[in-house]
Amino acid sequence: MTLLEEPCSPRPDDPIIELRGVHAAHGDIEALHGVDLVVPAGAVVALLGPNGAGKTTTMKVISGLMPVTSGSLRLSGRDVTGITATETARLGVCSIPEGRGIFANLTVRENLWVAAGERVSLDAMEQVAYARFPRLGERRDQLAGSLSGGEQQMLALSRALGTNPAVLLLDELSMGLAPMVVTEMYEVVKGLAAEGVSILLAEQFARIVLPLADLAVLMVSGRAVRAGSPTEIEEELSTAYLGG
Template identity: 65%
Template sequence: MSVTETVSTGLAPEAGAPVLELIGVRAAYGPIEVLHGVDLTVRAGQVVALLGPNGGGKSTTVKVAAGLLAPTAGELRYAGRPVAGISAERAAKLGVCTIPEGRGVFANLTVRENLWLATGTGTSRDKVEDAAYTRFPVLGDRRDQLAGSMSGGEQQMLALSRALATDPAVLLLDELSMGLAPMIVAAIYDTVAHLVEEGISVLVAEQFARTVLPIADLAAVMLNGRITAVGAPADIAADLSTAYLGG
């Protein structure tokens, strides 16, 4: 099936198919291979936590899943369908939405203007703003403030609100907790848990395992560009210790 055909069908999975799947994926930056045969599956209604230390390949895996980096080998599938060569734009139209490391808000635009950027999908400005301010009331208080002048936690709330305005089927989160206070991180991940209840599937790459494991259905440990363990969060403690501490 071609990318065009896949885009036209949306992310309604074939019977029993995962919403997102990487099969034997290899990826590189120039001559340097970073992913060495990654297998990863996200099923409908799941939170999958991709865990491991910095430099392990988590962000690269997210980029491949989002269509931001083409794999050099292996296969990326959406809803059971191969999507070789898909662009980030087409992935987004399918409902695959990414919040990159570093939040990615436009610092020189106001909160409202950042939210308006999500109206390209056809949602009205009022609807986008109302949803954001209902979910995160602090954004309503800051609506006319420049995004770059807000706290890191508020910027992350803005990035998440803008992503949700596109009505995604799959949310890809890269280091959501980076630079944030534990209380803010807990609140944001609580919001993520509610999103799953609303039907969104989530892949979250996270260095700090304890922040995401409470809401994860499945955890995968990544080390040196390979998935070294996959299992229920409660079952991979030893693998996490090995990944972070060695031995």
């Protein structure tokens, strides 16, 4: 089930993700100081900013892994502030975290099985993954921890390919990967976007994601300080922090 099929049907122009004045903290230390962020339905939004800006924390709030201490989180127009990670997953929010979120000591197949959960069958999950990434098929019984960085990211992305998400949250997809592999991964992301999946991409290095994005948001010190077209934000960046 996708967000758009939920019983309390949203209006078509409701953003798929909307944060208003969101505060969130790691223990006693506040990391988000009132974040406003909108991801329109069907859009690819780049979430940019230097290390420590709050990109990962924002992703965790959206996927229900971290609580909102004040402010609101809406998904497809519904106020879901306080939602759990299990519930966001059920609503079609698929999060591929920094470090990829795969289990090193499980095989490729077992990782796909875990990802399939209740939403899809293991067979379907495997078929889609191996069709897109034949190398994963060849390595289906290999432990994920022994795969190359690129193959691990293919496995992580296969969760999104197989589970038919409404929203995909991708955190630092490029981290630790060779440029050619990054290009290959972002081709897959483009394909998902073309199928209508809404996507929020956090990247420290703007140049990689700006060409894919419909909108860009710049985070600095726990706040979203600018939002605009990729061209507008690129101009900001060239005079600011991120050379990348």
